[in-house]
Amino acid sequence: MFPWVYGFTWSTGNLIFLGIFFTVVIVIGLTLGLSVLRSLRSAQSNEIAHIRWKSEFHDLPAAARTCRHIFAGDTRERTCAHDFDCGTCTAHRHIEELRRSGRIVLHRPAGSGGFSVSSERLYHRGHTWLRREPDGTVVVGLDDLASRLVTDRSTLGLPPVHAAVFRNAPLVTIRRASAGTRILAPIDGEIVEVGGEGCEWLVRLRPRSLGTDAFAHLLRPAEAAGWLQYEFERLQRSLASGGVGVTMADGGLPMQELASAVPVDAWDRALGEVFLEP
Amino acid sequence: MDSSLIPRGLQRTSFPRFLAWVLPWVALLGVGLFAVYLCLAYGLNQTNMDNRFAFGAWIYLDLTVIALGAGAFFTGFLLYILRRKELAAVINSAVVIGFICYSGAVAVLMVDVGQPLRAWFTFWHPNVHSMLTEVTFCITCYLTVLAIEYVPLILKNRKLRKNASMLLFEFQLHKLMVVFAGIGTFLSFFHQGSLGGLYGVLVGRPFAFRPAFGIWPSTFFLFILSAAAAGPSFILLTSWLVSKIARKPLVAPDVYRTLGRISGSILLVYVLLKAVDTLVWINRTAPGLGFQASSFYRYGDFGSWILFAEIVLLGLLPALMLLSSRVAQHTGWLVTAAAMACSGIVLNRFVMTIQTLALPTLPFDAFLSYVPSWQEVATFLAVIAYGVLVYSFSFRYLNLFPQERELRSA
Numbered sequence: 001m002f003p004w005v006y007g008f009t010w011s012t013g014n015l016i017f018l019g020i021f022f023t024v025v026i027v028i029g030l031t032l033g034l035s036v037l038r039s040l041r042s043a044q045s046n047e048i049a050h051i052r053w054k055s056e057f058h059d060l061p062a063a064a065r066t067c068r069h070i071f072a073g074d075t076r077e078r079t080c081a082h083d084f085d086c087g088t089c090t091a092h093r094h095i096e097e098l099r100r101s102g103r104i105v106l107h108r109p110a111g112s113g114g115f116s117v118s119s120e121r122l123y124h125r126g127h128t129w130l131r132r133e134p135d136g137t138v139v140v141g142l143d144d145l146a147s148r149l150v151t152d153r154s155t156l157g158l159p160p161v162h163a164a165v166f167r168n169a170p171l172v173t174i175r176r177a178s179a180g181t182r183i184l185a186p187i188d189g190e191i192v193e194v195g196g197e198g199c200e201w202l203v204r205l206r207p208r209s210l211g212t213d214a215f216a217h218l219l220r221p222a223e224a225a226g227w228l229q230y231e232f233e234r235l236q237r238s239l240a241s242g243g244v245g246v247t248m249a250d251g252g253l254p255m256q257e258l259a260s261a262v263p264v265d266a267w268d269r270a271l272g273e274v275f276l277e278p
Numbered sequence: 279m280d281s282s283l284i285p286r287g288l289q290r291t292s293f294p295r296f297l298a299w300v301l302p303w304v305a306l307l308g309v310g311l312f313a314v315y316l317c318l319a320y321g322l323n324q325t326n327m328d329n330r331f332a333f334g335a336w337i338y339l340d341l342t343v344i345a346l347g348a349g350a351f352f353t354g355f356l357l358y359i360l361r362r363k364e365l366a367a368v369i370n371s372a373v374v375i376g377f378i379c380y381s382g383a384v385a386v387l388m389v390d391v392g393q394p395l396r397a398w399f400t401f402w403h404p405n406v407h408s409m410l411t412e413v414t415f416c417i418t419c420y421l422t423v424l425a426i427e428y429v430p431l432i433l434k435n436r437k438l439r440k441n442a443s444m445l446l447f448e449f450q451l452h453k454l455m456v457v458f459a460g461i462g463t464f465l466s467f468f469h470q471g472s473l474g475g476l477y478g479v480l481v482g483r484p485f486a487f488r489p490a491f492g493i494w495p496s497t498f499f500l501f502i503l504s505a506a507a508a509g510p511s512f513i514l515l516t517s518w519l520v521s522k523i524a525r526k527p528l529v530a531p532d533v534y535r536t537l538g539r540i541s542g543s544i545l546l547v548y549v550l551l552k553a554v555d556t557l558v559w560i561n562r563t564a565p566g567l568g569f570q571a572s573s574f575y576r577y578g579d580f581g582s583w584i585l586f587a588e589i590v591l592l593g594l595l596p597a598l599m600l601l602s603s604r605v606a607q608h609t610g611w612l613v614t615a616a617a618m619a620c621s622g623i624v625l626n627r628f629v630m631t632i633q634t635l636a637l638p639t640l641p642f643d644a645f646l647s648y649v650p651s652w653q654e655v656a657t658f659l660a661v662i663a664y665g666v667l668v669y670s671f672s673f674r675y676l677n678l679f680p681q682e683r684e685l686r687s688a
Contacts, residue, residue, distance in 0.1 A: 007403060017406045021415050024461060028422060031457045038450040039443065048442045051449045055439070059677070061287075061684045238287065238686075272286040278677075 049169030053184075057083045059278035063234055068125075068219055069095055071226035074104060083168070084125050087216040113229030114253030115144040122218035123227070126168070126184030126276050130218060131201075136210065137192055139201035140171070142183070145228050145235075148258035149274060150174055153197060163191045165205065167217075172202060174271060181271040187214055231274065238273045239266050283437050283675050287683045289526065290674050300670060303663040310660020313653040314389050322392045324653045333631050335650040336390045339658050341473055341627040343379040344417070345501075346620060349509030350376020350424060351459075351466035356540070358459035367533045370431055371520075371678045372513050377424040378668050382661040384421055389657060409476040416469030423462045427455065431676050467502055474501025477630050484567040485574045486634040488559065496555045497630075500548065507545035508623035510537045511600070511616035518613045520673060526686060528679040535606045538616065542600025545619055549593040556589065577645040580633050588629065592622030 008014055042051055057065070067078035068086065074095050086092040098104040121129040127146035130138050142150060150156065157173035165171050170182035185205075193204035207214060219227055232254060239262065255261060262270045272278065279293040290296070317324045327334040353372040356362040388394035400414045433439065433448035471494065477486040478495025488495040514537040521528045560571040575582040599605045599615035606612055636646045650658070672678055 011406075013406045017412070018404070021419075024419050024465065027457065027461060028419065028426070031454050032426060032451075035447060035451040035454055038453075039446040042446045042450065043443065048446065052442075052445055055434075055445060055449050059434070059680075063684060238683075268281075269287050278286060 049166040053168035054083055056276065056278055060276060061278075063237075064273070064276060066230065068092075068223050068227070071219070071223045071230060073226075085217055087213050092216075113232055115225075115228040115232070117144070117221050117225045117228065119221045121224075122186075122215060122220065123224040124184065124186035124218055125227075126186070127231070127274055128171070128183060128186050128202075130186045130215075133204075137204050137206050138187070138189070139195075139204050140186060141195075141201040143224070143228065145231055145254075145258075146183070146274060148254065148256055149262070149270065151257060151259050152176075156202070158194050158202060159191050161191050161194060165189055165191060174275075176267060176271075181268075181275045181277045183275055186218060235270060235273050239263075239270060280675075283435065285436055285675075285677045287686075288677065289686070291524075296670075296674060300667060303666045303670075306663035307660050307667065310656045310658075310663060313656035314660070316653055317389050317392075317657070318394070322390075324651060326648060326651045326654065331635050331646055331648045333635055334648060335654045335658050336386045338628055338631040339661060340383040340386055340390075341631055342624050343383050343661070344470070344473065345505040345508050345623050345627060346512040347376045347379025347383075347509070348466060348470060348505035349511075349513040350379075350427075351420070351462040352506050352509040352540075353513060354427070354455075354459035355463040358456045359463065362536070364533055364536050367529050367679065367681045368513050368517055368537070370676070370680070371517060372509075373424065373427045373431065374669055374672045374676075374678060375513065375516060377421075377428045378665040380417065380421045380424055382665055384417060385664075386657060386661055409472040409479065412472045413469045413476070416465045416472070420462060420465040420469065423458050423465065426451070427458055427462070430455075431672070431678075434677065435675055466505070470505040471498040471502045474498050474630075477634060480634070481567075483634055483637075483639060484564055484569045485637050485639075486630060487563065487567065488555065489563060496551075496558075500552055500555060503544060503548040503551065504623050504626060507541055507548050507597075508620055510541040511545075511596075511619040513537055514541065514616040515613060515620060516669075517679070518609065518616075520669075524673070526682070528682050528685065530681055530685065531609055533681070534609055534612055538600040538606055538612045541616065541619060542597050545593065545597035545622075546601065549589060549597055552593065553589055556585065574637055577637060578647065580636070584625070584629060584633070588622055588625050592618050592625060596622065 008018070042048070062079050065080045065084075067075065067080050069075045069092070070078060078091075080089075082089045082092075095104065117123075118129070118131075121131050123129050123143055127143045128140050129143050130140050132138050141147075155174055155176050157175065159165065159171060165185040165188065167186065167188050168184050171185035172183040174181050174183065187205065188208040189205035190208075191203050192206050195201045195203060284290050291299075313324075325334065350372045353365050353369055357365045357369050388397060391397060400411060401418075404411045404415070430448045430452050433444045433451075439445050439448070474497035475494055477483070478488040478490070478497030480486050486497070488497050490496075491499070514534055517529045518534070564571040564574075572582070574580075575585070596615040596618035599611065600619065605615060632648070636648065638645055
C-alpha cells in the first residue's frame with residue numbers, strides 16, 4: 001500500500017496515520033490539478049471575457065454594485081449579486097412581473113442631476129448607451145457622465161469593423177497620460193461601422209440576438225436618470241480625499257468639462273470608478 | 279514609479295518612502311541570513327542550546343508564530359465553511375499572515391534540525407508514534423495549502439490579472455477555495471493539537487505531563503483552543519496596526535467587533551478548561567508523580583505569578599473584555615484586549631517550551647538557565663523582518679483589505 005515509505009508495517013498506527021496523510025496530499029493535488037484543468041478548458045472554450053467580467057465584478061466596491069431597482073424606487077437597499085445580468089436575477093423577474101401587472105409603476109425621477117437622458121436609449125452600467133436602429137443594428141455611445149469625462153475622442157481606441165464583441169468585455173480602450181482603462185460592450189455582437197469625429201455614437205453593432213433577454217440587463221431611461229445622479233455622487237466621493245465631510249447643497253449642475261476638474265493623480269481612480277475596472 | 283502595480287483606487291505612500299521603510303528590515307534580514315549561514319556552515323555549536331536544553335528560542339518562536347498564524351485557518355473556516363461573510367474583509371490579510379507565520383516557522387525549523395538537506399527523511403522514515411512526525415506532516419501540507427491560498431491574491435495584482443491565463447487560473451482556484459479551507463482546518467486542528475500534545479506526553483517532565491483522553495493529553499485540546507482564540511485576536515491586532523501605520527481605515531469597526539467576539543468566546547472556553555486542567559494537575563497529576571506543584575515555581579523568575587498572568591491577567595480578563603459590548607464600542611479597548619489575549623498565548627508557549635526544560639526533574643538536576651546566542655536571536659529577528667517585508671509588499675501591491683476603497687470614500 002505504501003511501498004515507498006521506509007519501514008512500513010501493516011499496523012493500525014501506520015495505516016491510520018499514513019492513510020490520512022496521503023489522502024490529504026491526494027486531495028490537495030487533485031484540487032490543484034482540477035483548477036489547472038478547468039483553466040485550460042475555459043481558455044479553449046473562449047470564456048475569458050465572461051470570467052474576466054465575473055472576476056472584476058467580484059472586486060468592485062459594494063457602492064458600484066448597487067441594484068438597478070434602487071434607482072427606480074422599487075427597493076431601498078440591495079446590492080447586485082448577479083454580475084449585472086438581470087436576466088438571471090429572480091428578484092428582477094418578480095419586480096418586472098409586478099410592473100407588468102400594474103402593481104408597481106415605474107416613475108421617472110424628478111431630475112437626473114443635470115445629466116441628459118434620452119427616452120430612445122437604453123443604458124449599460126459601464127456608462128455606454130445603446131439605441132436600436134430600424135435596420136436591426138444598434139448604435140453604442142458614451143452616456144452623458146462618461147462624455148464629460150472623456151472629451152478628447154483621440155484618446156479612444158475603437159475596435160475594427162467585423163470584430164466580435166461580447167457583453168461586459170472590453171469594447172473601447174481609453175489612453176490618457178499614465179492612466180488607461182476600457183469601456184465595456186453593452187451586448188454581444190459584431191462591429192459593422194465605427195463612428196467618425198463628431199458622430200454622436202462610437203460604434204454600430206449587429207447584435208447576436210434581438211430577443212428581449214439580450215437587452216434585459218440594460219437600464220431604461222427612467223432608471224438611468226437616478227443612476228447617473230448616483231454615479232456622479234459616487235465619483236465625487238471617491239475623489240474626495242479623506243471623505244466628503246459636511247457639505248452644503250449649492251444647487252449647481254455638473255460642468256461640461258468634468259475631465260478638467262479631475263486632478264491628474266486621481267484620473268486613474270476616476271476612470272476605474274466610472275468604467276467599473278477594479 | 280510603481281503606480282501601475284498598485285491596486286486601482288488605493289492610496290499608497292511614495293516609492294522612496296516605501297523604500298525607506300523597507301531598507302532597515304532588509305538589513306535585519308541580512309544579519310539574520312548571515313547567522314543562518316554560520317549555523318549551517320559550522321553547526322549548532324553556534325547556538326547556546328545543548329543536549330539538555332534542546333528546545334530554545336527557535337522552537338519557542340515556532341510555537342508562537344504557529345499559534346498566532348492560526349487566524350488564517352480559523353478565518354477561512356468561518357468564512358468558507360460557516361459562511362460568516364463579514365470576515366471576507368480580513369481573509370486576504372489573514373492568509374498572508376498565516377503564510378508568513380508558517381513559512382517563517384518552517385524556515386527556522388530547517389536551521390534548527392541542523393541538516394536541512396535531510397529534512398525529507400521525516401517523510402521517508404516517519405515515526406508514526408511521534409507527535410512531532412504528525413506536526414511535520416501537517417505543517418508541510420498546511421504550508422502548501424497556504425501557498426495555494428496566497429497565489430490567487432498575487433494573481434489578482436493589477437498587472438498580473440491582465441494576463442488571461444493567470445486570470446483564469448486565479449478564478450478557477452478561487453472557486454475551489456472551500457476545499458482548501460476545509461483541508462486547512464483539518465490540518466491545523468491536528469498540528470496545533472500535536473504541538474501541545476508533544477509536551478503533555480513528556481512523562482519525564484512532570485511540569486508539562488498531563489493525563490490523556492484516548493491517545494491525546496489535555497494539552498492537545500488546550501493548544502487547539504488557544505490557537506483558535508489567539509488567531510482572530512492577532513488578525514484584529516495586525517489589521518489595526520497596519521491601519522495605524524498606513525494612516526487609513528482598512529476594516530469597518532463591526533469587523534473588529536466580530537473578530538473580538540469570536541476570539542473572546544473561544545478564549546473564555548479555553549481559560550475555563552485551562553483552569554480545570556491546572557487544578558487537576560496541582561491536585562492529582564503532579565502529586566501522583568511525586569511532586570508538589572508549588573515546587574515548580576521556586577526557581578529563578580519563574581514564580582507562580584506566571585500562572586496568574588497566563589490564566590487571569592492575560593486570559594480571563596481579555597476574554598471578558600472582548601465579550602463586553604461596552605468595550606466593543608471602543609476600538610482602542612478592543613485592540614488592547616486582543617493584544618492581551620495574544621500575549622497570554624505567547625506566554626503560554628514560553629512556559630511550555632522554556633520553563634518546562636529549565637526546571638529540574640531529578641534530585642541531582644539543577645535549574646538550567648539558557649540565554650540564546652546572538653546567532654539564535656538574529657535568526658529569530660530575521661523571521662520577523664521577513665514577515666514585515668512580505669506583508670509590506672503584499673499590502674502595497676495586493677488588495678489585502680477589500681473594504682479599504684469604500685472606507686476611503688465613506
